[in-house]
Amino acid sequence: MAAPWLARASSQLARRAARRLLSSPAAAPSQHRLCPPGPWLLSSVPPPAGDRRGFCSVRRFTGESSAAAVAVADEEAPENGLVAGGGDQQAIDFPGGKVSFVAEMNFLPESQRERINCYRVLDDDGRTISGSIFQEVSKELAIKMYSEMVTLQVMDTIFFEAQRQGRISFYLTSHGEEAINIASAAALTIDDIVLPQMKNVQGDFHAALNFAAVMEAPVIFFCRNNGWAISTPTNEQFRSDGAVIRGQAYGMRSIRVDGNDALAVYSAVHTAREMAIKEGRPILVEALTYRVSHHSTSDDSTKYRPVDEIEHWRTVRDPVSRYRKWVQGNGWWCDADESELRNNVRQELLKAIQVAERMPKPPLSELFTDVYDEVPSNLREQERLLRDTIKKHPADYPADVHI
């Protein structure tokens, strides 16, 4: 019946719903309620008839989870709405839950005394910090991760050059952020859906975190905080303690991790994924790093930041060499492997560019296909007009586009 709703949903809601579906007996006609308990209900208990006012059921309005709602279904609130708290403190029922009173006016400070701590496993020299807890990786996985980081590094260098030579139009590099790209992906499986964005924090971010928390969606929000939004440093973008502090504001579990520490990133995402799946909740991961590269091939970042700052992060704080030290320290890698890898990757990439450059350009028809599922008559007409024009003035159009 509603296979997509069960099979693909791994959230706690859906599993709870599935259990109800399997365990609940068929409702007898006399038991028919206003809101028969089906599997596709977010709230397991329908609101009492009198509470069907306004825009949503009172139960959800009070912010209680579905499970808690079931548990307190029979609880009666006292008439006057006041509940005795401990000692002089009183608590009162407002929509959203009980809150305690205080007689003093206390403003929450705009920032905490200390910033949220950052999880790291490897020190700057690639040695595991004693006492650190992390997800073990096999030799095979460790080498694969490292190879991919090197591949990314070489690819970025070659393609940046290619753009400067006019062979491609635009490119964005990940210099200094390779550990984030690779280690985060390494902690996921091929069936996980990854939606990467080059997106400086926009309004959607806030609504998405809010939705995900409300709907208990198993999502990892991975925020790469590299210190810059093109030329705008982060202290001009927000005044909060980075992105991690926002997790709590949306009712979401979060962690801050050293983005230049491949093992820490791997471990954090691995654990976040487990939590998301097992507990049916979203997790926010903020990876701190530094954008060594220019924002893109259209940017010259030396215009807005000191060159020695860039150099420092490019060399001393390089995530690739830091991780390499750890892999070598385990006896899993050596200098010979390094030069062989870099050489092979470079050859492979250069060959790929040549192959791509030799491929024929897309034909004119591709301009009009896939706008809709089928090409409608108005677009067929527009295509006809374009072909006519090109036939009449072939010298004004590129020769390598197949008509």
Place this chain on the structure above:
Amino acid sequence: MAAASSLHATAAPVAAAAAGSRSVSAARSVRVAGSGAARAGGRMVARAATKADSPASAASSKSDGHEVLLFEALREALIEEMKVDPTVCVFGEDVGHYGGSYKVTKGLADMFGDLRVLDTPIAENSFTGMGVGAAMKGLRPVIEGMNMGFLLLAYNQISNNCGMLHYTSGGQFKIPVVIRGPGGVGRQLGAEHSQRLESYFQSIPGLQMVACSTPYNAKGLMKAAIRSENPVVLFEHVLLYNLKEKIPDEEYVLCLEEAEMVRPGEHVTILTYSRMRYHVMQAAKTLVNKGYDPEVIDIRSLKPFDLHTIGNSIKKTHRVLIVEECMRTGGIGASLRSAIIDNFWDYLDAPIMCLSSQDVPTPYAAPLEDATVVQPAQIVAAVEQICQ
């Protein structure tokens, strides 16, 4: 949006009441259109409308049909489609337990569960994006904008994702969403709640747009929109939800790209859609009394235009009047005029006239609001001018 939230609660009864007081006269004109078509009988059906499309077929169907209000017709369509296709779902503000601000989704959450008829937080851009994502993964969301004007907040999603993802993914992702909601000028809803979004959306590539105007075409277009593989924006009108009409008991689906012949005629082609259809039909009564014979076409399909139906009409009458609620600049009328000139210039005996709202925000004051919407008297005067 703070002021808007208090409007949400009042808009429904105000609009409903207003529409209610209109519904008698409007419903009558709907029936006139139906019987008019039956009188014209052969010609109307021969216009290549399929049997299912023609309102005349409603009268000739085996069973009696049943009376519904327009919002109920939309609801019926939703229920029918959700029953047969488990991937169809509904997202929007207050669509679930509350049943929708205009009652289009009333009872659906009870029938299908409140995950499948989902109350979203107040973030149009985000829940539209959520609908797009869901569509990419195989669902068929019907996304409701409580008022079409709020979907301006979702413009990025509608343009860049709904409209373009099929193309930019090389056909790998389909976005079979329906985006629907009430728009148009209501009764003193204020400038921000009286918008004609069809103006703004019409340029977006990859989007299809239709406007319903009767219970019959509302149900048929909703079903067609849900079944379409393309993203479709279905424009409803705040003042038309309580229109009453008898619709067939049997299942029917209309063609998204087809216009509707409301009243065949010989002297002038009047092209209109949504609520202005009723102002046109009211003017038509006066015009008939004055000896004119206008052909009235409800274009229904705003993107793409049904140039086949429109063209056949122009080839017959040689005169065109467009009556729209959009503003003068950049509205559907402007585009339609341009398309007619491109395609049917040789058949025109007079310049195309277009009656639109002025390029002003819709006023709150009732007499000013009335003055900003094209009224039947203007339509009569325009036809008299064209037919000189």
